[in-house]
Amino acid sequence: MNFNTSVLISIVPALLIVRGLRRFLDLPVRMPRFNALLNHIWVPGVVLMGLAYLFEWKSDQLDEFYIFIVLSIVVLVLIRLSFYRxxxxxxLAVAPYTLYAAIELLIAVTGRDLLKEYDDVFETSQGFAFIWLFTFLFIARSQKKSLEAERLQREEEEKAKRLIEAQNAELERLVAERTSTLTQQTEELREALTELRTTQAQLIQAEKMASLGELTAGIAHEIQNPLNFVTNFSDVSAELITELDEERQKSERDPELEAELLEDLRQNLTKITFHGQRAASIVRGMLEHSRASSGERQPTDLNVLADEYLRLAYHGLRAKNKAFNATMNTDFDPNLGQIEAVSQDLGRVLLNLFTNAFYAVHKKQEAHPQDGYVPTVSVRTHRTAENTVEVHVRDNGAGIPEGMQQKIFQPFFTTKPTGEGTGLGLSLSYDIVTKGHGGTLTVESEEGTGTEFIITLPA
Structure with missing residues (x-):
């Protein structure tokens, strides 16, 4: 074989080695400059062929020398990439074979007798170097696959991470928008709640004023009787004084007549005092009802309280409609005794129940004026075996439909037409009895027959 053919044949595996090295180690990415230089791996072979031709070298070791140069370049590249597993x-794979090639080339240059003498040893070493080379090539291939799998996994993780970050960013944006919307809605709800509380306070005040108006009308009618008595007895007393003065101016005075006039005058003054005190008592009750409750519980006689507010509620409705008349039945337990309660608050409850009862019978009377209907409101008190006291307020009005009975204690719910009720009277009464006094307020009603409210309080 001439030198041109031997070196030329060696260039082909060198190119294959470089091509495999590029693909395996990704040299265009990892070492672009070395990758460009490897494009000229054939240059040393051509140079060797030229030198051999010029100087007429023997061509036996030129191909081995060229392969050694290629292996040295490969080792240099691998050393530069030692950070890559x-x-x-x-x-490690090419090191033994490169060392073997270097020793073989050195011995071939210095003398061939040693190669012939230890031919078996060199062949064994060359076989071992090839086995070592291919073994570690497979190991390197497995490592690359493992690293490639890890790289793909990292890329997937990075991709998933970026996706999660993008989703988080989108979620944060949506949360920020939602938070802004909720904040705005919260502000709107807060403003609506403030307006609602203001309106509720106004309605409660209106209900109190309506209750006070009912009470005032009843008191005005009730107080008219003692004032009439005071006026009448005052007029009679003035006439008696005139008669007494005339009798005293006579020359012949009648002692018996004077004594009789004085006795009549004393009786009139006593009646004036009695009815004046009665009027003062009514005024005191009005003042106690109109002023805010102190919340202090005091011994309270429910019989007296119920009787007083029953008459006040009746006269309050009569003050609006002089033609209205109703029968009032009372059944007060004489053994009821006194209970600890806030009398002003319970008075408001009783006034509200009585007013509603008279309103119900009045409306039924207007609806059936010719059928002999007699409006009747009854109140009954008694002490139970469970050491509680009960107040029953019953009317024979139109009754409450069953579907509404569960709602009548709700705020702003009313069975009255628009403009005739705020829907707060029974709600406030329910709160006063249940929350203020630890009792119960229930209703029993049959449509067309009547309604009964039952107040139960701890004795």
């Missing part, structure tokens, strides 16, 4: 493994 498959490159380190390849370096």
């Amino acid at each position: 498959p490159a380190r493994t390849l370096l």
Whole structure:
């Protein structure tokens, strides 16, 4: 074989080695400059062929020398890529064969007798170097696959991470928008709640004023009787004084007549005092009802309280409609005794129940004026075996439909037409009895027959 053919044949595996090295180690990415230089791996072979031709060298070792140069370049590349684990493994793979090639080339240059003498040893070493080379090539290939799998996994994780970050960013944006919307809605709800509370306070005040108006009308009618008595007895007393003065101016005075006039005058003054005190008592009750409750419980006689507010509620409705008349039945337990309660608050409850009862019978009377209907409101008190006291307020009005009975204690719910009720009277009464006094307020009603409210309080 001439020198041109031997070196030329060696260039082909060198190109294959470089091509495999590029693909395996990704040299265009990892070492672009070395990758460009490897494009000229054939240059040393051509140079060797030229030198051999010029100087007429023997061509026996030129191909071995060229392969050694290629292996040295490969080792240099692998050393530069020693940070890459498959490159380190390849370096271990080619190192024994490169060392063997160097020793063989050195011995061939210095003398061939040694190669012939130890031919078996060199062949064994060459076989071992090839086995070592291919073994570590497979190991490096496995390492690259493992690293490639890890890289793909990292890329997937990075991709998932970026996706999660993008989703988080979108979620944060949506949360920020939602938070802004909720904040705005919260402000709107807060403003609506403030307006609602203001309106509720106004309605409660209106209900109190309506209750006070009912009470005032009843008191005005009730107080008219003692005032009439005071006026009448005052007029009679003035006439008696005139008669007494005339009798005293006579020359012949009648002692018996004077004594009789004085006695009549004393009786009139006593009646004036009695009815004046009665009027003062009514005024005191009005003042106690109109002023805010102190919340202090005091011994309270429910019989007296119920009787007083029953008459006040009746006269309050009569003050609006002089033609209205109703029968009032009372059944007060004489053994009821006194209970600890806030009398002003319970008075408001009783006034509200009585007013509603008279309103119900009045409306039924207007609806059936010719059927002999007699409006009747009854109140009954008694002490139970469970050491509680009960107040029953019953009317024979139109009754409450069953579907509404569960709602009548709700705020702003009313069975009255628009403009005739705020829907707060029974709600406030329910709160006063249940929350203020630890009792119960229930209703029993049959449509067309009547309604009964039952107040139960701890004795």
